[in-house]
Amino acid sequence: MTTETSSGPLVLVVDDDLAIRRFLRTGLEMHGFRVIEAETARQATELAVMRQPDLVVLDLGLPDSDGAIVLEALRSWSQTPVIVLSVRKSEPEKVRLLESGADDYIVKPFGMAELLARARVVLRRTVRQETSEPIVRVGTLQIDIARRLVSRGGNAVILSPKQFALLRTLAVHHGHVLTHRQLMRELWPQEPVEDVQYLRILMKKLRNRIEPDPAQPIYIVTELAVGYRLRTQEQLDAVGYAKAMQ
Incomplete structure (x- = not known):
């Protein structure tokens, strides 16, 4: 777990792969986001409660639990937007996660530009819930x-x-x-x-x-x-x- 360095939206990155976390931290911080990290489901849940991030970027393959369990736990008390990351390409699983409360789903590998665009969308949505833009x-x-x-x-x-x-x-x-x-x-x-x-x-x-x-x-x-x-x-x-x- 690490601390954030700027004043932008706070993103909780949950992934057990250190290289992925570094990649995400670098890209997100370059574009004004603050980043905190977790490598296990337990750390993710604790940080979500203590820090109440603006966005969660959640990998499914965690060492102590499936990321879907983290999503389920978050949705039991929070509407914090969640973007799921995974190498899994099962279409039924994507449907299940989206209908269980995930805001978006990105299959690895992915580009930072794509993640940033989707992150900004889900953050704007939480401000307006449903669009107030006529x-x-x-x-x-x-x-x-x-x-x-x-x-x-x-x-x-x-x-x-x-x-x-x-x-x-x-x-x-x-x-x-x-x-x-x-x-x-x-x-x-x-x-x-x-x-x-x-x-x-x-x-x-x-x-x-x-x-x-x-x-x-x-x-x-x-x-x-x-x-x-x-x-x-x-x-x-x-x-x-x-x-x-x-």
Whole structure:
């Protein structure tokens, strides 16, 4: 365990790999974050209680327990945002963790730019909970949530009520993964839909309206077998903003 050195948001990094902790500390501190470290589930829980960090970056493979147990313990008393790190690529596990309270999930190896973009998103979300921004802008796409208006490159985009409902749900939580189940419950609350194909068809129609190239979407990205994410501007920048202008 170590102490932090600046005045920015406090991040608790939980990983038993010293090299990963050093990598994360260096990158986070270079961008104004304070960092404290834990290498076991027990240390993580103690630090979360004593220091109440603004963000937890949590590895799943800990020597004394699974990181999922740490997440469960945190969610029993705290809404501190949690970004899970893991070498595991199981899609059902991603869904389970996201629906158990993780705010995001990154598979190792990953780039610092991606982590920073996602960290800033989850921190902003805790300030506003659900977005209080009436307008969400990503690249040339603009979504006026309150007035139900969408434009791309200054040109109006006409959406069906269901297409707008899907886009609005993603915009309210922009930057975050929403699972198929979460989206279907939001879109069809009175008539539960279990077949994800309905959602995929709706998503295809929405992308045909808002994406520069629907075959290679840049705004709404697929988290394979998990769900969808409407990128923020920072996330778009992290993967190459120039694509959004094509």
